[in-house]
Amino acid sequence: MSVSSPAERDELNQLLQQTARNDQKAFAELYKRTSSKLFGVCLRMLRDRGEAEEVLQETYTTVWRRADSFDASRASAITWLVTLSRNKAIDRLRQHREELLDDPSRLDETVDDQPTPAAGAETSQEYLRLQQCLDELEPQQQSSVREAFFTGATYNELATRCKVPLGTMKSWIRRSLMQLRTCLDQ
Secondary structure, eight states, X not given: OOOOSHHHHHHHHHHHHHHHTTOHXXXXXXXXXXXXXXXXXXXXXXXXXXXXXXXXXHHHHHHHHHGGGOOTTTSOXXXXXXXXXXXXXXXXXXXXXXXXXXXXXXXXXXXXXXXXXXXXXXXSHHHHHHHHHHHTSOHHXXXXXXXXXXXXXXXXXXXHHHTOOHHHHHHXXXXXXXXXXXXHHO
């Protein structure tokens, strides 16, 4: 799902707030509207359909239990949901860290040749816009941001791999995120 208007964003915020009041119909509608996007996030990060499905299930279990912690003044519902699924996927990656972080070039592999919900998400305008903005970053920073957010690599791991001081890596990531935000806001 692509949230393209303030009205859609407000509807999702309301559905999440209703879910916090144990409204099962609101939860079902929230799932219907957001699950393909969140599955795409999980699949892109985990590269394994079964793992992505498990993480998606964990995400929505957490949404049901913790929807009351959502604060619309801090972030939109879709941002909250994507962050939650991303964090769950990172937790899963960290469980399998050695296997996945040994070869960062695997980030661009495809899971299989069959179209998936993630393929639809990846071709969405949001994904293409993000890709364009990522392409504007310097190659070293682009690689660091991708590894940090798609594999869950820590600042220390990235600094060691790139042979730069920890503070430099933190600055690269921070400046890169600011540049991405500016690019995406245009």
